Amino acid sequence: MRDSYHSGELHCQLTFANRTVSVPAQVQLIWERRWDPSNTGRLYDPVLVSCPLRSAARLPRSVALTPAPCGPADTLLPVDAAPLRRWQRTRRRRGFAVCVKGLDLPDDVSGRLVEWVEAQRLLGADAFIFYRFSTHERVTRVLRHYEAAGLATVVNVTLPGFQPNYAPDRRRLMRVSIWQKRRNELVHYNDCLYRSLYRYRFVVPVDVDELLVPLQYRTWPALLSHLEEVNPHLLHRFASLSVRHVYFFDNMTRTPDPSLPEHFHMLRHTERSANLSGRGVSSKSFVSTRGALTVFNHYALEPLYPYMQHEVRVVPRQALLHHYRASCPEELTVECRDNYYRHTVSDTSLQRYRDQLVRAVNDTMRQLGL
Structure with a gap:
């Protein structure tokens, strides 16, 4: 991220086996100014920094960013070329990596998290990349369990610059500075995209209260196979495939299924709003790692190629994004009253x-001693 006081030019120092080369960096804002036009440069902005190579045949061992072409470097970042080399040999990638922005969970939601992870796996998730500020001890145990099983990567994160990292102050900032909060999240989502480029065909940026549910097919791979069969050029034209959003508020289900423990939150809550959110509102997407240059919460922000479009919408009869919330967001009070709560x-x-799902969750909870 950068602030308005340090927005001058940048250079990449690329270190090869026997030499170091400095090239001008290409810096691209990962944001749309129209989202908050009142901002006057007081917030930290996420940026993508690209370092051009003269040849793809030779990759640098490390890279550093400096304000001057050959200035001293504060940080030397190693280049992990293994995923690229593996893909060049096999031309194979797995299907789906789920990206979860910075978790800040002081309460014990370990059981619900296990249900969520196991549901995602049944739908087609191959891997999870979690970004973690701080979590309850039992939630941390769940994350470590999936990391030890080779299913998850957990990246511990902090807020950059002068933003607070003492947990109560950080949570307060996230509540009162919504535009800075949203900017911070884009660092996690884009890091997830670039970690996944040569490992997975798609990244799926979702929160731990959201589930992208295929309806005409049982799994994400089956849904995507159908969409690509109908339109073989789909992923050449569109950088992401977005799915419409629908609310499952807790109090919509008057009598949650008593035969299941409370941590089976999604299975117990089966009443939802009859009306979906507006087109393009709160949707989430399958983002193509070969088609997206940058990504944000809902779909590809910038396609990789100029002839591509940001997104194409999957029709609601094929898939829906389930959003399980305790209650209506404060900013949507009127819309919830007149729309979402009126028809269920x-x-x-x-x-x-x-x-x-019950078997998988019970097995995991037993292994964890929860």
């Missing part, structure tokens, strides 16, 4: 996975 329906689309 029963949605049992998750019940297809009930037996498998």
Whole structure:
């Protein structure tokens, strides 16, 4: 991230086996100014810094950023070329990596997190990349369990610059400075994208209260195979495939299924708003790692190629984004009253996975001693 006081030119010092080369860096803002036009440069902005190479045949061992072409470097970052080399040999990548922005969870939601992870796995998730500020001890135990199993990467993060990292102050900032909060999140999502470039075909940026549920097919791979079969040029034209959003507020389900423990939150809550959020509002996406240059919470922010479009929308009969919240967001009070709460329906689309999900969650909880 950068602030308005340090926005001068940058140079990349690329260290090869026997020499160091300095080249001008390309700096691109990962943000849209129209989202908060009242900002006058008081906030830290996320940026993508690209270091051009003269040849793709030789990769540097490390890279440093400096304000002057050959100035002293404060930080030397090693270049991990192994995923690229592996992909060049095999031309194979796995399917889906789920990206989760900075977790700040002081309460024990370990059981719900296990249900969420196991549900994502049943749908088609191959891996998880979690960004973590601080979490309850039992939540941390869950994260470590999946990391030890080779299913998750947990990246401990802090806020950059002069933003607070004492947990109570950090949470207060996140509540009162929503535009800075959203900027901070984009660092995590774009780091996840670039970690996944040569490992996975798609990244799926979602929160731990969201589930992207296919309806006509059982899994994400089956849904994507169908979409690509119908339109073979789909991923050449679009950098992401976005799915419409729908709310499951806790009090919509008057009698949650008593046969399941409370940590089966999604299986127990089967009433939702009949009305979806507006087109393009709160949607989440399958983001193509070969089509996206940068990404934000909802879809590819900048496509890699000029002929590509940001997103194409998956029709609601094929998939929906379930959003499980305790109650209506404060900023949507009027819309919830007039729209989401007014018409509700029963949605049992998750019940297809009930037996498998209950077994998987119970097994994991038993292993963890929770």
